[in-house]
Amino acid sequence: MVTDSSASAQPAALGPRTLLRLTVPALVVGVAASLVLIGVDALAGRLEDALWHSLPAALGIGGWSAGWMLAVLTATGLVVGLVVWKIPGHAGPDPATTGLVEPPIPVAVVPGLLLAAALALGGGVSLGPENPITAANIALAYWFGRRMAPGSPADLWVSLAGAGTIGALFGTPVAAALILTETFVGRSAPTPGGPTQGPDPGTAQGPDPGAEKGQPSLWDLLFAPLVAAGAGGITTVLIAEPSFDLNLPSYPGPHYGDIPAALLISSAGALLALAAVYAFPYTHRAFQRLGHPVLMVTAGGVLLGLLGVLGGHLTLFKGLSEVRELAADPQKWSGGELALMAVVKLAAMILAATCGFRGGRIFPSVFVGVALGLCAHAVAPEVHLTLAVECAVLGVLMGVTRQGWLSLFTAAVLGPEAAVLPVLCVASLPAWLIVTGRPLMQLGRDGKSLR
CATH class of the missing domain: 1.10.3080.10 (Clc chloride channel)
Incomplete structure (x- = not known):
């Protein structure tokens, strides 16, 4: 997780005014994160339909025949390799060296990264969208947020974009809350207007008078990310209606065996x-x-x-x-x-x-x-x-x-x-x-x- 020098000190507990100021940017980041995910999924879905259904049907070839699977995945590898080689930014860092939530990459890398991800998803590669979509959303949120509020800590935008994307991926903010609980416990609260960086840019009120002395609570730390995760999850549910339910048989309750x-x-x-x-x-x-x-x-x-x-x-x-x-x-x-x-x-x-x-x-x-x-x-x-x-x-x-x-x-x-x-x-x-x-x-x- 990225650490910004402006958030290196431990802030005081956060007041309601500080948390409320974070609500609008959190909502915007969450909705935008979901729309990026939905857009890439839609592009990959169209490519999948063309490669695995329309094209083999037009050629009179079985879409799941051995020759076709080998040909499509080889071609997908070739095209993605060209994207990594030639597109500016080389589609981001080596994916084997990155996790789900990482420091922001340069925003110029985002187009190549999303293109490579969409090609892989549509081409049948055995990977999910979560890492590249999260990296892209963090880069975009960080780039935009630091221009709107230059004094805001980097961790703020990383946490909002990461939470918004995770909420969008699962269609619920619960997964984001659970991941962030493991990630942010013991970290400083990445919030503008805290005592580590002075007044919130664009305001003259100074520190939140509702803030109290002492460490911020876990819910203070999670408040803005949960807003982003909720916005991302609701947006995905309203547009794409995701579901992880496998319609498994009802479990009657535990027995000794x-x-x-x-x-x-x-x-x-x-x-x-x-x-x-x-x-x-x-x-x-x-x-x-x-x-x-x-x-x-x-x-x-x-x-x-x-x-x-x-x-x-x-x-x-x-x-x-x-x-x-x-x-x-x-x-x-x-x-x-x-x-x-x-x-x-x-x-x-x-x-x-x-x-x-x-x-x-x-x-x-x-x-x-x-x-x-x-x-x-x-x-x-x-x-x-x-x-x-x-x-x-x-x-x-x-x-x-x-x-x-x-x-x-x-x-x-x-x-x-x-x-x-x-x-x-x-x-x-x-x-x-x-x-x-x-x-x-x-x-x-x-x-x-x-x-």
Whole structure:
């Protein structure tokens, strides 16, 4: 997370006037963040329809044939590689070295980054939109905000844009609140008008008389980001109507046998994710040896096409639509087929993220977890389907993201009710013990995994 020198000191508790002044910029940033997401998704959707439906139909070719999958993903790699090579800003930093919320990139980089992300999403690459959209929204909010209020701290715009994008991605501010709780606890409040930087630009009132001495509360810190997250979530719901509900069967409540099953499945998901984490720097190093972005991303596209042939068309794309199809008729696939899809999707995500495709790793991880959970239910039908799926998603996300609250939230919203929450909370404990202190699925400038 970026730290601005103007926010280096710990501010006093915030008063209502300061928080109210943040409401309008938070609303604007949240709505704008959602519109950027919706726009990129719409562009990617049109490209997907053209590449995977209209064009093969016009050519009399099966859209999911092995040759077509290999050809489209190879071509996608070539085009994205050219964007990374030739477009100003090179579509942002190496995606293997970035997380979900990062310091602002130059605003000139945003067009190339969004173009590369849209091409990858439409071309069937196994990455989600979250990382590039969040980076673009942070860059735009920071660029605009610092011009409207030059004295405002950088962290203010990073937190508003990050929260607004996360709210838009999930259609609710809850996910943003949970992530920010982990991110901002112990940090200074990034608020204009605080005592670390003097009066709010454009005002003559000076410090908020309603402010009190002492540390700001957690809700002071989260107030403006939650406004942005709420605005982003509501905008997405009104326009795009997103849903993570997989229409899983109702869970009747925990039984004695559910606890060991939940512990085992969440731990298996965490271990599978950790295997990918440990492979991450090696695949990155292999692609870096090619030495040129066009060669790197094109080679990645070829490998993704081969994996798509191996795992089937459901292992392509970010995975949100595909996971619904997977969960709609779980009896359609054997336990072995589901295990293969989980492994193929995870491998595709690693290759895509390390060869240079721009995208995030949360959405494909959900697919991996759902496939793994369905596999567990197929192998042991006595384990309730909903419990198996949600525990597997929980474990995989913990290993990939190292975000405990996000993992719990995402796993819980896949099901129809909250009855599974107590078991999920218990299942999170061994999964966290497995992943905590281990390397992250993110590299430093030296190519080594961060911790």
